[in-house]
Amino acid sequence: MNLEGFQQELVAYASEIGIDKIGFASAEPFYNLRHQLARQQQLNYQSGFEEPDLDKRTRPELLLDEAVSIISIAIAYPSKMEDAPQGMRGARRGIFSRSSWGKDYHAALKERLTLLEAFIAVHFPEARMRSMVDTGELSDRAVAERAGIGWSAKNTSIITPEFGSYVYLGEMITNIPFRYSEPMEDQCGDCRLCIDVCPTGAIVEGGQLNAQRCISFLTQTKGFLPDEFRGVIGNRLYGCDTCQTVCPKNKRKANLIHAEFTPDPEIAKPLLEPLLTISNREFKERFGYVSGSWRGKKPIQRNAILALAHFKEKSAVPALIKLLMEDERPVIRGTAAWALGKIGMPEGFEALQTVLETEQDEEVKDEIQKGLAFFAEEMKG
Template identity: 65%
Template sequence: MDAEKLKQELIAYSKTIGVDKIRFTTADVFQELKERLKQQQENNYQSGFEKGTIEERTEPKKLMPSAKSIIAIALAYPSRLPNAPKSTKEEPRGLFCRASWGMDYHEVLRDRLNKLAAFLAERVDGFTYRSMVDTGELSDRAVAERAGIGFSAKNSFVITPEFGSYVYLGEMITNIPFLPDEPVEDSCGTCTKCIDSCPTGALVQGGQLNAQRCIAYLTQTKDFLPDEFRSKIGNRVYGCDTCQLVCPKNKGMDFHLHEEMEPDPEIVKPLLKPLLKMSNKEFKAKFGLISGSWRGKKPIQRNAILAIGHYKSTSAVPDLIELMEQDPRPVIRGTAAWAIGKIGLPEGYEAIRNALVKEREEQVREEMEKGLQFEQQYAETH
């Protein structure tokens, strides 16, 4: 087998199936990442969504003993929403982050990786592989960085020269000894726009993220959102793009290369009020194909309630009162009470007081008290 010839054939084939960038690296240990992960663990900066042990996440041969190299791929996704619907105070809209526009990227990249694997299986006897997209043990970012897809930036994204950081990443461990490609030079320089612009200070220093403070992570949690982050979330119902939007490397980057990734404006910038009473069946029918639905309906509804409070949308108060009084989920009842208080209508405060008498869940009662504090603040300032 001529590995170099095969590599060139695979690169040529990848372009015919919609892979925007493909690079190769060794299956050596990711030593620098290993040290960084240990530090993340010590500082409690992890999100809890990580898969596998530190060894499994940094040693490809732990995942596939016959590993000789890793193929890294990148697909560019859009950054601008054509015909974006307008949001108003009384008809407010939420926003899904750009990485959740279009069809679930896990499915799109798995499709490309499966096609690459089929191509290699036809040409190499005894070919073995293991593919991963985001939810595997390996760090997509570390693989892409070492393979030369792009450099690992201060905002913790991989930035490619061609597409900025608006790329999905995936990789395939193989038993073929492909010659590795050279990494891309880091060109963040002295720029700290992403660190300075992060709404919650989650970017501790260049390239290090405290996931516990990252809005992208917080929007995926299912419990009450901590108070300090409620005013920061704005109208985000899933994810956050701030550190990508401010990056100079992303200026003018907007690629519409894949039909599956084209966003539906009514899905990625949805009206918030219909989300409040949406059934599981309705939620799956509308949002089930996008990656932002993976945690289910509850976090999206909680975030929608917070966003309505952010907009102070008075027309939503009757719906919020109904949630506060009748929803079986404490997080939704309590968050609704907080949002009613934030909006600030007299009938809203009256409803909170009435509900407080009947409420037995302590955390929900605390949220109701927080809602009533807005009335007190209003009275003190007017």
């Protein structure tokens, strides 16, 4: 079989195993990307989750000897949830971003890439391959753009004509000289909705993101959330979809294609108050299969506390007081203190005054003072 014929067979096989788009790119260095990443580091816009070595991020030949091509794959995920439960007073709910609905995409894409590797190895025993998803050194988006999967949008997502930006990305570096796909032209035009509506101004300009201000990143941190972001996080427990939901290219892109990504509404939009007391074991059993659980329960619990404060949910006050008085984790105690102040119930005020006398952690003390300050402002008003 000639290479052209095999490439066509590979594309057909990819479709059979649930890959929605596949493209082929050169393994030449990503020179422009390196410049962008260096600038991002200079401005301290990186999240810290990335590979710090810019050469590894932009030179595929450092990751696989004799690298010639990169196969890029995309799998669509749903943007709509059927029978989504509605939160109400006394039963408030949080939300996981769409990329964390259903099965963890890291596992789903790795399974498909493993199948692709096996298929290639049968026909090309001399083939060398290295696959990665999200946590690999390469930029999934840069590879996808070069491979014609979609164009790189102003919100830094890859947008496909078929599925919008609701796609998971992965890639495989190989020594096989495939015929390369044609990159797509940018189709964002003059639209800047994603820039204008970003709740924190994280999209600095078209195609550049300050991850330190991005809610998606902030929901994954484990420390105290900076004060300026607490009022805009809303009921987000993990991730943020705002720059995607406002995008005109995502209209009518439901993508109800793969059953494994169909969300369990009680996981994707869980009740907030039960999250305050969930055990490690229960958290792993309930949420362990979704990508949003990768940082453990602490960030989710912190975000749940902030969400309850956002709703000013009075029914949560007893649980928040218990966290303030008994939880071993300073971030949880302190965030609970802040939330009690925002909710503004008298028993919360009394608890804050009581705990202030015994609390040893300075950061928690600061949060207690912030909580008490909310009560002082209310009394002035």
